[in-house]
Amino acid sequence: MSDGRFTLYGDRRSGNCLKIVYTADLLGLDYRFVDVDIMTGESRTPEFLAVNPAGQVPAVDFGGGRTLAQSNAVLVCLAEGTSLLPADVFDRAKVLEWLFWEQYSHEPYVAVCRFQMVYEGKPAEEREGWRVTKAEAALDHMERQLAGKPFLVGTRLTIADISLLAYTRLAGEGGFDLAGRPKLGAWIARCESELGIAGAG
Structure with a gap:
């Protein structure tokens, strides 16, 4: 779905974040990864909560006020129109x-x-x-x-x-x-x- 660069806020040890990385890399999508340390409260800052009010990683900012959380929802969004999400x-x-x-x-x-x-x-x-x-x-x-x-x-x-x-x-x-x-x-x-x-x- 993504038609431009997006920002992925996440923890590189988290499977929920890694699944987005795997998908984006496979599809050759352009994105920036911003590390968020969930163990030191970085997912609870006002800046992060503006992206995901639930205070959880991963969170994706597509720009223009379009943000998305929940890892599998992000996968569906990224995979739309590709073989990773069947048309049938x-x-x-x-x-x-x-x-x-x-x-x-x-x-x-x-x-x-x-x-x-x-x-x-x-x-x-x-x-x-x-x-x-x-x-x-x-x-x-x-x-x-x-x-x-x-x-x-x-x-x-x-x-x-x-x-x-x-x-x-x-x-x-x-x-x-x-x-x-x-x-x-x-x-x-x-x-x-x-x-x-x-x-x-």
């Missing part, structure tokens, strides 16, 4: 289905466990047990859904894949072992290759 109504709806699922059933568990370890410095055993259980269930769901499929929707990379990839490829940093999920591992490698990014290791 049903396929598009399937992409949206995955985007909604990611924010409701994946990110609150996989990402928050990672936050507890990476940002707060907690050991794996101090993660919230109920959150760990839900995260494992989300990763198992993806493993099942990728059976016999190269990507989550259709045969090409879409923003559904990019959205789920961001935190899934970093799940090890949240204390999760993906070794027993070969389909998920192969999908991660496939997406990383498509996006031209190095493996998480």
Whole structure:
């Protein structure tokens, strides 16, 4: 959608910010990244709240008073008119289905466990047990859904894949072992290759 340079306010360690970076870089979009340290209150300054009153990263300023938050909403905006967002109504709806699922059933568990370890410095055993259980269930769901499929929707990379990839490829940093999920591992490698990014290791 973006027809000119935009500014992305974010945290380079955040999967929700990285998914926008992956999409923008793949599409060759012109943007400026402004680092926001969420741990020192930089997302709560008057200047930042003018861009996103919710005080969360990522936030995007397209200029002319057009600002947008919520990572998956930004993905839809950037991907409009490209192969990353199918034109077919049903396929598009399937992409949206995955985007909604990611924010409701994946990110609150996989990402928050990672936050507890990476940002707060907690050991794996101090993660919230109920959150760990839900995260494992989300990763198992993806493993099942990728059976016999190269990507989550259709045969090409879409923003559904990019959205789920961001935190899934970093799940090890949240204390999760993906070794027993070969389909998920192969999908991660496939997406990383498509996006031209190095493996998480």
